[in-house]
Amino acid sequence: MPRWDPEAKERLRAAALELFAEHGYENATVTQITERAGLTRRTFSRYFADKRDVLFAGSERLPDAMADAVRRADSALPPFPALLAALVDAGDLFAGLVSHAAQRRAIIASSPELQERERTKLAAVTAAVVEALRERGATESSAKMLAQVGIAIFQTAFERWTEQPEGTDFAAQVREAATELAAHLTP
């Protein structure tokens, strides 16, 4: 078996999500996960620090990835359109998560500890986006509001996207959520 095996990682993730759904996140063990995946504990440790990490692996890269996407956006764009372009751009980061997204959401909703971890993750993304919007000329106060609103649009678009048949366009969901929000805000 190769040292880095995307298929093993994916089998472990699928087994973990199944077991979390069946027994509850608190009750499922790493041993059960590895047994169901037909892999060893050593293989598990190659990909995940612990069972919580199955749900959050890679999220430490999100703040920089999202902020970099804001920085990369066309320099002629005002802050909000730049943020929207970045959200569309960042969708690629999540392409691999679509099939498990609804399951993951349900598990996170079941556990206060996981909800807290999810909020901490989003707060780190928001803070990084605030910095990137500041660099594009937004005031601190506007940057904070826009970053929070951007994350709300992203979450809405992502949730709707993962409830659609595969192949739906994430960019379209982002634009649709932003348009819907603009309509709500305009008297």
Next chain:
Amino acid sequence: MPRWDPEAKERLRAAALELFAEHGYENATVTQITERAGLTRRTFSRYFADKRDVLFAGSERLPDAMADAVRRADSALPPFPALLAALVDAGDLFAGLVSHAAQRRAIIASSPELQERERTKLAAVTAAVVEALRERGATESSAKMLAQVGIAIFQTAFERWTEQPEGTDFAAQVREAATELAAHLTP
């Protein structure tokens, strides 16, 4: 001394905020707080469960208060204008906090534990507002997005309000933040 003494509560709060700023939140003790306020530990316990509670007392009432404000809004209003009216309405709840708001923010920003508590508080408010918006006919997905955006507007307006001289109108800050956001979102 009367059993419920708003002045004692206020002295304890002022002493706590001073000590948190001087020594750091982690290092300040309840004993120091009561000594500085010239009050007993027993008096402290009448108003606050612990030192963290000085920063969050009353916040358990926020979710219901905010959701009720959404429910009270004119039934002819669509979801977002109803939410805006509720935010303006809810500003009264915070009138007593204005003088300490900037200090409180700085202390919360200094401690990951307090930031987490603040996020948990806002998540509870958001969830309650989602329910109230659902009752007004918004879909689950729209209600979630609008509630998050409403909280972002509220935080922005509150922060700007507490940086203004006393007597500034909170309602005007809410409307201004919403108008600013709408302008950002409209191409």
